[in-house]
Amino acid sequence: MYTTSRYKKGIDWPIVIMVMIIMAFGVANIYSVDPDYGVKQVVRIGLGFGMIAVFAIITSISRNFFDLYAFVFYIVGVAALVGVLFFGREINGAKAWYSIGGVGIQPVELMKIATGLMIAHVLNIPGNDLNRPPVLLTCLGLIAIPAVLILLQPDVGSLFVFGAFLMAMYREGMNPIIIVIPIVLAVVFLLSVLWDAPLFILGFGMIVWLVITLVLFLFGQRNFSIQNMYSTMGLYIGLGIFFFAIMVLAKPSGFSFTINEVFSLKDEIFISITSAAMALISFLTAGGIYLSNLENYSSFRNFSKLKASNSRELLSSASVVVILMSIVLAVSYNANSLLEKLPKHQRERIMVLFEGEAKYRDTSGYNLLYSKTAIGSGRFWGTGWDKGTVTDGRFVPEQWTDYIFCTVGEEWGFVGSTLLVILYAALIMRLFYIAEQQRKVFARYFTYTAASILFLHFLINIGMVIGVFPTVGIPLPFLSYGGSSLWGFMFMIFIVLKLNYEKEQSFI
Template identity: 40%
Template sequence: MKWWEGIDFTSLILYLALASFGALNIYSVDEASGTRQMVWLGISIFVGLFIFLTRNKLFENLASIIYIAGVLLLIGLFPFGKEVLGQKNWYKFGPISLQPVEFAKLGTALMLASYASRPEFDLKDKKSLYTALAIIGIPAVVVLAIPDVGSLLVFGAFFIALYREGLSGWFFGVIAIFAIVFLLALYFHFSGISLYYQVFAILAIIGFYLFFNMSKISWNIVTALKILGAAVILCGLTLVTPTVNEKLPKHQRERIEVLYKGERQFRDTSGYNLLFSKTAIGSGDLFGKGYREGSVTRGRFVPEQQTDYIFCTVGEEWGFVGSSTLVILYIFYIGRLLYLAERQKNAFNRIFGYSFAGILIMHFSINLGMVMGLFPTVGIPLPYFSYGGSSLLAFSIMTFVFFKLNYSDTNSLV
């Protein structure tokens, strides 16, 4: 058997294409940052080659150690972290910065895969379910305390892996209902709609849900109490949402308001980045203005454009065709990872693959939604594409760990 048999060259080529195209666009925004990104890409590939040389069960055996190390690095941010925009989410070592939350995601994915791949694991058993939720929840709570809302949302990606392993769909339904109620409550708040109408709207949502699921519900006193409790909780959420919004820091509150009131009302504050980001994307038309020819990009109208808002560079310089091509590459790449994850004979490999693909889905969708004004600005990088050594390295490590797992699984005889 030749050594390269088992390497999924399709995924590898897509990874290199995304990372290289990202560095190219970063260079267009800032030459020094683009050069450093290429250096980090070289380091990431070197680390990836080293991962390929490790023994097959290394990451499965070290899952708990990597997980604990990731949580401790997050906790260490409180006394030793560097504060940026009210968030202590960076370590500073001279000219090098490290964002430990990216590596905590790797540790959580490994630990969840290690636990959920045990023969006795069963999500219908409360102990299994609560332990899996604790594995996700411990680093998530630390991230919330930082606070880093964007990274907190990404931890929701692990529920995709749990759903594949048997988590009931009702869990996602409950989350969806709470999200809808929260967004509606904010809309009512900003629109000045009376609290009476807000409560009526929530009760109507519950009524529609019950109407369309009437045949699936076993009616008894316990069920009635659960429905009543849910109605009280949702109405309570509606009433407290405006208070929670007012307690947020000014810049975070304005980022939410931008979605409802438009970025032009906040063009000098939280809407500035979004306004010029949409201007850049829209000005690219069909084929773009050409590489390093974007007026918004060259004029540096979007602060730190090479990081979270790098997609607007693609829109301006490469146009609708370039932007669409990039989106298709991401969709195809993530779809390929899910396909490979489903093919794994080893449960640990499968769960890690789904976790990794879920993380990419969350980053990709939130970042693009943020840049186009469909989601508040929360500081989420575009995987492989946004400038940042620790981000690129962490994503690359997860990438090559899964490539290694897939390689081992493909060449195994079991």
């Protein structure tokens, strides 16, 4: 049994206070948009605290309750995601909600917590290390199962948030390349939509070469040779110009024939050959620079004298370069065709980033157009609570949910918006701080997961409201109107506080 004084000592009051302030501020802004929803939000907050009180009693049966029952939470969450595909209610094109007593329940909110608990359970097993392939694949599989089910709904916004688990895994020792790859591919996709693929790939290849060269120059071995750097640069530029010329000529450009017609190659085959050639360029570039910096290497004639370990390292590095560049090339060349296969509203949301919301003001750009109008009208000090003209005019659909930040911008201005951002930053940093204080892997990983989830929700939501991220339907934690999302965040913070309370020594 825990004593009352011991329990009070373990509560992290800064987190409790910051969460309460954000929720109170959220109620005020929701009430300004629609008083009925403001009252409902107060009721839902009360229900959330009631459920947490019951949950606190249940979890007191065991000191390691969340570790012991993580698998149960995970199975229930997966079952709920499967069930919603058959029995769920479709809202805004996504079949992601159960309707229970007039309240929409989104099972993905439970799944975020359950996945975090399950991965924490796996990593908490003695001897498990993310540098071991079986452990890494197990954790990635635990993420992939709900991710696929969420994609089937489809709920792209929640899928983005699942990146939080990878961020927390990086803290536990996972190779950062697993995080970098999807980010790079997303950037490649967007830039390839904006620019022609051949031009983008040539530029991307040059950037790869510059990064490799810069890293070796600043942090490489003492044998780094400027002469070898120039040699590999010449190799890259020469081959790059050659294959780029082929790609340009292969496009209909006023000539009576094209290169691929001469060789009777279909576009798909020609693109494959060109992609392979560009991958080879990157391979030769990376391999050449790498060889020039091996301590036991002075010229290509001495290649046979390389140590076996260096040879294996070279082969491994070259293989990674070829594989990654092949993936990048495939995504880049197929970006536009992939874009065309997306539903119209999702395709337009991406194009709004490049072409502006005004062009799509009657469709996918409408929300963003009036959201930015509302934020701009707030200026420095804001129009005052419940005095926003855009808010009162109901120009932004469902402004009380995902677009609540534009209400903050209009009625509280730059000052209020900045203070809110600082408050969120303080909350997230506090969670990171708590995570570092944990002695158990389970508590540390889950706390990092909670902080990462809040960070991604915060970043994506504000990003889409101000127009630097596509609209994906992500609520602002504790501020947006909601049921399951609000309760999910409340339960997540409760678990963090409970795990912190169970530490042998508290820092409060």
